[in-house]
Amino acid sequence: NAGVTQTPKFRILKIGQSMTLQCTQDMNHNYMYWYRQDPGMGLKLIYYSVGAGITDKGEVPNGYNVSRSTTEDFPLRLELAAPSQTSVYFCASSYGGQGNTEAFFGQGTRLTVV
């Protein structure tokens, strides 16, 4: 049971570099999410998707982009890395629909921007 898989687990970027955080799920979930977790803070929603081809901004979308070309994959793109983007990033998915509200999380990507 793979569930939600994120890669890489760790990454150090220099200011101005770009990278893509990969996320894939094998549960055929409709909904997918990207969160960031800063020390002492709860998770903040960056972007989400309710199905292939549909994405929308969350609470903290600035500096990020996403795409959802397939049900399984939901990559997060950082175009010009900034120190403020140092954080732990979590991808999550859920089936969607009434009564199916449990979210399943990946193990996280720890990103440091120097």
Add this chain to the structure above:
Amino acid sequence: GNSVTQMEGPVTLSEEAFLTINCTYTATGYPSLFWYVQYPGEGLQLLLKATKADDKGSNKGFEATYRKETTSFHLEKGSVQVSDSAVYFCALLLDQGAQKLVFGQGTRLTINP
């Protein structure tokens, strides 16, 4: 707006002690409430949930009751174990359409043998 406030951590207890982690929320509608747990090096996983007032969620000896009158969802366990050491997040879900979760800041729990 919608928000979740948890008791400040970290919390350190001895094995077999009683645990309470406070959680209160602010919401414009009638949210579902959740407790998620994050074990070291892992992602979050659902611990328990409650979808309406007076519902009690329970799992692995943990319980929480949805109290609409006090807008609270406190997590309790009668006798904690070392294996319960983790970070606990209270969360609410208000947008049934997109099912977006709003999280509290998390409470780190350490249980000493």
